[in-house]
Amino acid sequence: MEALNREEIMQELYDIEDIYALSDGERAELIDGKIYYMAPPNTKHQRLVGTIFNIISNYIQANNGECEPFIAPFAVFLNENNKNYVEPDISVICDKNKLTDKGCNGAPDWIIEVVSPSSRQMDYYKKLFKYRTSGVKEYWVVDPDKQVITVYDFVRDTMMEYGFKDKVQVGIYEDFAIDFAQINIE
Numbered sequence: 001m002e003a004l005n006r007e008e009i010m011q012e013l014y015d016i017e018d019i020y021a022l023s024d025g026e027r028a029e030l031i032d033g034k035i036y037y038m039a040p041p042n043t044k045h046q047r048l049v050g051t052i053f054n055i056i057s058n059y060i061q062a063n064n065g066e067c068e069p070f071i072a073p074f075a076v077f078l079n080e081n082n083k084n085y086v087e088p089d090i091s092v093i094c095d096k097n098k099l100t101d102k103g104c105n106g107a108p109d110w111i112i113e114v115v116s117p118s119s120r121q122m123d124y125y126k127k128l129f130k131y132r133t134s135g136v137k138e139y140w141v142v143d144p145d146k147q148v149i150t151v152y153d154f155v156r157d158t159m160m161e162y163g164f165k166d167k168v169q170v171g172i173y174e175d176f177a178i179d180f181a182q183i184n185i186e
Contacts, residue, residue, distance in 0.1 A: 016082040027073060029122075030085040031130055038087070039118040048144055048185050049089045049114050052178065056092065059176050067094040067109065067172070075103025076111075078134040086127065089114045092172070107135035110172050115143040128152065138171040144185050 013033030022028060027038040041049070053071045060067055070091045078084040092110035093099060111131055113123040123141050131139045132154050139152040147164040153171045162168045164185070167177040 013083065016077070016085055019085050027087065029087060030083060031126055033083040036122060036126075039116065041114075041116055044144055044185060045114050045116050048142065048183070049112075051183050052112060052114075052142070053090050055178055055183075056090065059173070060092075065173075066096075067092050068096070068099070070104070076108060077103060077105050078107060078130060080105075084130065084134070086130070088112065088127075094172070107131070107137075109136070110138040110140075110170070111136050112140040112142060115141060115145070117145075124150075140168075149180065 014030060014035050015033065016030065018035065019028060019030055029036045029038065049071065053069060056069045059065070060069060070093070072087045072089050074087060074091055076086050076088060076091055078086060088108070088111040090110075090112040091104060091108040093104050094109045095106070098104050098106045098108075113119070113127060115123050128139065128141075132152070137153075137155050139154065141150040141152075143150070144164075149162045149164070149166070149168050151160045151162065151168060151171070153159075155171065162180070164180045164183070166181070167179045170176040170178065
């Protein structure tokens, strides 16, 4: 068996400066020092993200809520180190002290990712673990191809699956549910 050389053993780790150095228009996320490039979202994805964002934003405004929703691209620096940077499709932040001109420092209260074919592994595995360990309270994975919404409530340590015909209760608000039957994804 041939010995591996040092370059093969050591993977290069990146930091936030590498994200800022990307070419204009190029998007990537940084998880534990590894860069993950992002493909441009398709029209169905953007319609779904926009509709869900509007529902959340309208609810918060109508109820004079303290939380603030953000739509991608929006920078979230999950940890105090410079090795984790994500751009969730939708982030809801309730602690205004986490917000800066650059984005959110620390875990948002609620994150929603809409799955694209190129993001499936990231959304269901890498981000799930990273969001859970960084202090996100609630994480939704909305999968338009499977027509499934997977809700991870990290505060109550539960996971529930819903279909696109269901009303999905929001964990951070007792009186708010999103009725996916009312959302046209085509």
